[in-house]
Amino acid sequence: MIDLSVNINGLTLSNPIMPASGTFDKELADVVDFNQLGAIVTKTFTADKRAGNPVPRACELPNAMLNAIGIPSKGVENYIEQTVPYYQQYRSPLIASISANTSTDFGKLAAELDNVAGIAAIEANISCPNIEAHGKAFAMEAESTSTVVNALRRATKLPLWVKLTPNTSDIISVAKAAQDCGADAVVVGNTILAMSIDIHTRRPKLGNIMGGLSGPAIKPIMIRMVYQCYKNISIPIIGCGGISTVDDVIEYFLAGSTAVQVGTASFIEPSTMPNLISGLAQYCQQHNIRQLRDLTGAIIDEKFESMTALPY
Ligand SMILES: Cc1cc2nc3c(=O)[nH]c(=O)nc-3n(C[C@H](O)[C@H](O)[C@H](O)COP(=O)(O)O)c2cc1C
Numbered sequence: 001m002i003d004l005s006v007n008i009n010g011l012t013l014s015n016p017i018m019p020a021s022g023t024f025d026k027e028l029a030d031v032v033d034f035n036q037l038g039a040i041v042t043k044t045f046t047a048d049k050r051a052g053n054p055v056p057r058a059c060e061l062p063n064a065m066l067n068a069i070g071i072p073s074k075g076v077e078n079y080i081e082q083t084v085p086y087y088q089q090y091r092s093p094l095i096a097s098i099s100a101n102t103s104t105d106f107g108k109l110a111a112e113l114d115n116v117a118g119i120a121a122i123e124a125n126i127s128c129p130n131i132e133a134h135g136k137a138f139a140m141e142a143e144s145t146s147t148v149v150n151a152l153r154r155a156t157k158l159p160l161w162v163k164l165t166p167n168t169s170d171i172i173s174v175a176k177a178a179q180d181c182g183a184d185a186v187v188v189g190n191t192i193l194a195m196s197i198d199i200h201t202r203r204p205k206l207g208n209i210m211g212g213l214s215g216p217a218i219k220p221i222m223i224r225m226v227y228q229c230y231k232n233i234s235i236p237i238i239g240c241g242g243i244s245t246v247d248d249v250i251e252y253f254l255a256g257s258t259a260v261q262v263g264t265a266s267f268i269e270p271s272t273m274p275n276l277i278s279g280l281a282q283y284c285q286q287h288n289i290r291q292l293r294d295l296t297g298a299i300i301d302e303k304f305e306s307m308t309a310l311p312y
């Protein structure tokens with residue numbers, strides 16, 4: 001048996017493969033043994049109930065998917081009373097993805113989850129709009145990231161993962177701000193703001209007009225961001241974006257990831273995650289890799305030292 005376990009700042013996962021928030025639900029239990037997963041990350045929820053965006057909410061593009069689901073939520077009570085007990089039947093640690101409109105509300109929501117048995121960590125989806133900053137996502141800037149992560153850190157003793165957005169011109173400062181304010185790990189990252197138009201109807205393909213791009217097309221962008229973060233922070237990085245094969249997972253590790261999340265690929269092939277776990281074990285055996293952490297940041301990048309200025 002190959003040991004695929006990884007350590008996310010004190011939280012040990014049996015392997016580094018877990019679903020990306022919003023791309024996984026109970027229905028997948030028919031095809032995926034949830035006990036196999038390194039962790040279970042649930043769909044982002046908010047404190048109160050809310051509806052999602054107008055339809056159509058998703059469309060397919062070459063090598064990518066565009067969505068604007070809009071975080072429909074049944075609220076925190078439903079999460080504590082229904083979702084947490086359901087996932088407690090599985091061994092895999094449950095990661096609660098949360099969202100709010102203000103840093104105060106983020107803190108309040110995290111505090112409500114603090115003593116709930118069965119939640120292993122909070123993933124703060126700070127890629128969502130901050131109404132105190134005219135709807136700019138918290139994670140677009142270091143300052144708003146500091147404010148929200150401070151509020152979260154004060155509110156909870158649970159391990160805190162902070163999910164960043166690629167829709168920033170300064171991922172390094174944002175990641176540093178998350179680390180400095182007490183995040184246990186960063187997830188890099190969410191979808192890329194994008195848009196597509198149906199040329200026959202001349203209408204946007206999404207009811208929300210703009211949405212988030214995911215899938216294989218975004219992988220090189222996210223690899224670049226994981227690499228930039230790895231060179232500048234020391235907390236674990238959970239890579240996410242366009243992963244569908246074992247090679248993708250290895251690439252994310254070499255760039256600096258300690259674990260990875262899989263989203264869009266599960267819509268195309270629901271057994272992607274179990275396939276990645278067995279494929280990763282095979283890869284480690286064939287390449288004589290004793291522990292996955294040896295691969296984290298193991299890119300050979302002699303030129304790095306001579307790069308006086310990174311492009312971002
Ligand atoms: C249909 C859909 C719904 C999503 N919902 C959420 C969500 O609720 N919270 C969140 O943090 N990310 C959400 N995401 C983003 C994914 O978690 C992930 O960051 C992104 O899709 C990139 O990974 P991928 O290329 O493997 O899909 C969603 C993505 C998709 C495609």
